[in-house]
Amino acid sequence: MKSESNPSQWEEFDLVLAPARGWVPVQLRQLWEYRELLFFFVWRDVKVRYKQTILGAAWAILQPVFTMVVFSLFFGRLAKVPSDGLPYPIFAYAALVPWAFFSQGLIQAADSLVGSANLIKKVFFPRLLVPLAGVLAGIVDFCFAFVVLLGMMVYFHVWPTVNVLLLPAFLLLALVTALGVGLWLSALNVQFRDVRHTLNFVIQAWLFATPIAYPSSLLPEPWRSVYGLNPMAGVVEGFRWALLGAPPPGAMIWVSALAAIGILVSGAFYFSRMEKTFADTV
Amino acid sequence: MSNLAIRVDNVGKRFRIGVKEEQYRSLRTALTDAVTAPFRRAAAVMQGRASQASDEEIWALRNISFEIKKGEVVGIIGGNGAGKSTLLKILSRITEPSEGRIGINGRVGSLLEVGTGFHAELTGRENIHLNGAILGMRRAEIARKFDEIIAFAELDKFLDTPVKHYSSGMYMRLAFAVAAHLETEILIVDEVLAVGDAAFQKKCLGKMNTVAKAGRTVLFVSHNMGAIMQLCTKAIILDQGRLRNQGPCREVTKEYLASMVRQDKMDLRNEKRRSGDGRLRFVAAYLRDEKGERTELPVAGHAVDVVLEFEAQEELTQVQFMLTIFNHVGVAVTHCNMDAEGKRFRVPAGRGHVTCRIPKLPLPHGQYKISAVAADHIERLDSVPTACAFDVESSDFYTTSFMPAIEHSTALVEHSWSFSRPNGQH
Numbered sequence: 001m002k003s004e005s006n007p008s009q010w011e012e013f014d015l016v017l018a019p020a021r022g023w024v025p026v027q028l029r030q031l032w033e034y035r036e037l038l039f040f041f042v043w044r045d046v047k048v049r050y051k052q053t054i055l056g057a058a059w060a061i062l063q064p065v066f067t068m069v070v071f072s073l074f075f076g077r078l079a080k081v082p083s084d085g086l087p088y089p090i091f092a093y094a095a096l097v098p099w100a101f102f103s104q105g106l107i108q109a110a111d112s113l114v115g116s117a118n119l120i121k122k123v124f125f126p127r128l129l130v131p132l133a134g135v136l137a138g139i140v141d142f143c144f145a146f147v148v149l150l151g152m153m154v155y156f157h158v159w160p161t162v163n164v165l166l167l168p169a170f171l172l173l174a175l176v177t178a179l180g181v182g183l184w185l186s187a188l189n190v191q192f193r194d195v196r197h198t199l200n201f202v203i204q205a206w207l208f209a210t211p212i213a214y215p216s217s218l219l220p221e222p223w224r225s226v227y228g229l230n231p232m233a234g235v236v237e238g239f240r241w242a243l244l245g246a247p248p249p250g251a252m253i254w255v256s257a258l259a260a261i262g263i264l265v266s267g268a269f270y271f272s273r274m275e276k277t278f279a280d281t282v
Numbered sequence: 283m284s285n286l287a288i289r290v291d292n293v294g295k296r297f298r299i300g301v302k303e304e305q306y307r308s309l310r311t312a313l314t315d316a317v318t319a320p321f322r323r324a325a326a327v328m329q330g331r332a333s334q335a336s337d338e339e340i341w342a343l344r345n346i347s348f349e350i351k352k353g354e355v356v357g358i359i360g361g362n363g364a365g366k367s368t369l370l371k372i373l374s375r376i377t378e379p380s381e382g383r384i385g386i387n388g389r390v391g392s393l394l395e396v397g398t399g400f401h402a403e404l405t406g407r408e409n410i411h412l413n414g415a416i417l418g419m420r421r422a423e424i425a426r427k428f429d430e431i432i433a434f435a436e437l438d439k440f441l442d443t444p445v446k447h448y449s450s451g452m453y454m455r456l457a458f459a460v461a462a463h464l465e466t467e468i469l470i471v472d473e474v475l476a477v478g479d480a481a482f483q484k485k486c487l488g489k490m491n492t493v494a495k496a497g498r499t500v501l502f503v504s505h506n507m508g509a510i511m512q513l514c515t516k517a518i519i520l521d522q523g524r525l526r527n528q529g530p531c532r533e534v535t536k537e538y539l540a541s542m543v544r545q546d547k548m549d550l551r552n553e554k555r556r557s558g559d560g561r562l563r564f565v566a567a568y569l570r571d572e573k574g575e576r577t578e579l580p581v582a583g584h585a586v587d588v589v590l591e592f593e594a595q596e597e598l599t600q601v602q603f604m605l606t607i608f609n610h611v612g613v614a615v616t617h618c619n620m621d622a623e624g625k626r627f628r629v630p631a632g633r634g635h636v637t638c639r640i641p642k643l644p645l646p647h648g649q650y651k652i653s654a655v656a657a658d659h660i661e662r663l664d665s666v667p668t669a670c671a672f673d674v675e676s677s678d679f680y681t682t683s684f685m686p687a688i689e690h691s692t693a694l695v696e697h698s699w700s701f702s703r704p705n706g707q708h
Binding site for chain 1: 284286289297312371372374375376377378379380381382383384385386387388390392394395398399401403404408411412415416417418420421
């Protein structure tokens with residue numbers, strides 16, 4: 001029954017499946033082919049997120065607003081933390097909006113594969129779509145929270161400069177960071193459920209390691225640039241600069257961009273390497 | 283262009299038992315493993331157990347080779363754990379083979395489960411779109427077939443109701459309707475016909491038939507041998523991860539059924555899961571059909587004998603036998619007990635057997651197992667929780683081709699209806 005395995009004999013097939021060893025390339029073309037499914041995953045996540053809640057989409061606003069109130073009271077009023085000359089509430093909120101997008105995206109992405117275990121065991125599609133959709137669905141929440149930010153700017157009479165055109169770039173940076181870390185964590189979570197338990201702690205630590213409650217201008221150069229290794233530092237300072245006219249982030253933003261790309265590329269490769277085992281382990 | 287749709291060459295799939303059973307490891311165990319592994323390996327080498335890795339692994343599939351031509355409809359047959367699902371998962375690209383190579387020509391659509399990816403909070407309409415996309419349909423394709431899908435599911439009134447409010451029958455109908463409209467060159471189907479009521483099952487089978495006749499390549503796993511014989515041109519038998527036979531459907535299925543009968547006489551002498559004082563022990567349990575031939579596929583509505591063979595150590599005066607039939611979800615469907623007739627047997631030492639006749643098997647299509655107990659006075663002699671297992675073939679129990687929905691019945695009961703007006707009216 002055994003047929004001779006000569007390689008030319010396999011050329012007639014559109015697709016050849018064989019065990020892969022070690023590192024494999026990230027299948028970007030395949031991702032593109034499945035873009036419609038990505039759309040449906042995002043659409044589903046957005047639709048389902050606030051079903052059967054009383055406040056519905058208001059949750060997207062309440063979370064950052066509530067944190068802003070707490071920060072304003074304790075850091076702004078009591079601790080008198082400097083805020084680059086801006087009113088403290090808007091200083092904190094302009095950072096909390098991208099932060100909420102990042103942390104929500106990260107939480108969604110990290111749990112996404114385990115949450116879709118049934119799908120992964122029964123249907124083939126590029127697994128990368130799952131964490132990607134988790135992060136992308138957060139853009140809707142971001143938009144709601146952003147409208148409140150615009151309202152606050154009117155209230156505090158803070159007007160954006162022409163730099164506001166760069167705002168999408170900073171949002172993209174937050175997305176790349178969330179996706180990069182999300183890819184690492186979601187793939188690790190398939191094998192080690194410890195990820196789930198460490199995630200809250202990691203996000204909390206990361207929140208304070210990012211200049212949200214305080215300005216990064218507290219640090220002198222070159223330390224401020226080194227601080228950019230936390231990509232969210234670049235995102236947050238970028239938001240404040242583009243929207244509120246805070247001091248420009250300088251070299252820090254380039255460090256952040258490089259760090260984010262590094263995390264994304266390494267995450268994508270690790271994910272692709274582990275991808276083939278997901279259906280067996282999840 | 284080749285006329286082959288699929289070539290499978292020497293494919294195997296290995297599972298690490300630990301991975302499969304534990305499901306996932308904690309980081310701590312992984313770290314301790316990583317640290318202690320070199321020491322353990324060194325210890326193993328010193329004790330002469332060099333190849334210790336292999337006994338932690340099982341091969342769910344090994345040395346599987348076959349070819350499927352375009353347009354062939356192939357049935358895959360085998361008992362539980364034969365590796366059918368693993369094979370389908372590999373062909374669907376859900377999991378990767380551990381060895382060997384597979385070539386595929388054409389787009390593959392796979393239905394390993396009905397309703398994969400349905401979301402309870404979304405409406406029927408939304409789920410059609412979502413599920414279609416998950417199965418690999420393009421958005422335009424779904425939109426084009428939308429009306430057809432609703433018509434097939436017969437659910438147009440509930441289209442905008444969240445599916446969590448659907449009955450399980452409605453849910454299955456919608457799910458199958460979406461799946462049935464998947465138009466890929468190669469279709470891989472795992473046991474999805476066993477859903478819904480009889481009328482809908484018939485409709486599904488009809489749809490599968492059209493698909494099969496339309497010249498598409500179909501791989502089809504089912505426990506329903508009738509469906510396999512009706513739909514398939516070719517069959518492949520898997521047995522404990524090996525390919526045992528392949529060829530024309532009719533011949534292969536016939537051979538398979540015959541071999542099942544030979545196998546079904548389970549030897550209970552080595553059964554560990556049992557209790558009782560052992561003065562009498564069951565040695566075998568099996569079913570016999572009306573013609574007195576052993577079977578593992580009894581037919582609903584026909585007479586069946588359950589035979590319990592035993593060995594007694596001494597003469598026993600008041601032996602009582604009983605058995606319970608459990609369905610696939612572990613529900614005790616019925617209990618046959620000699621108390622029902624007030625009987626006891628006097629059993630001499632040595633071998634013997636008792637027969638329990640069920641004149642009209644009242645079980646719907648499905649998988650069952652029997653537990654057997656023997657007692658003397660009130661002393662338990664032997665009790666075997668799984669004495670034998672069998673599948674019931676669906677049949678025309680009511681002789682009118684009516685079959686109650688699976689979700690409505692765990693047993694079939696003969697019944698009749700009558701109508702009468704209140705007194706004095708015409």
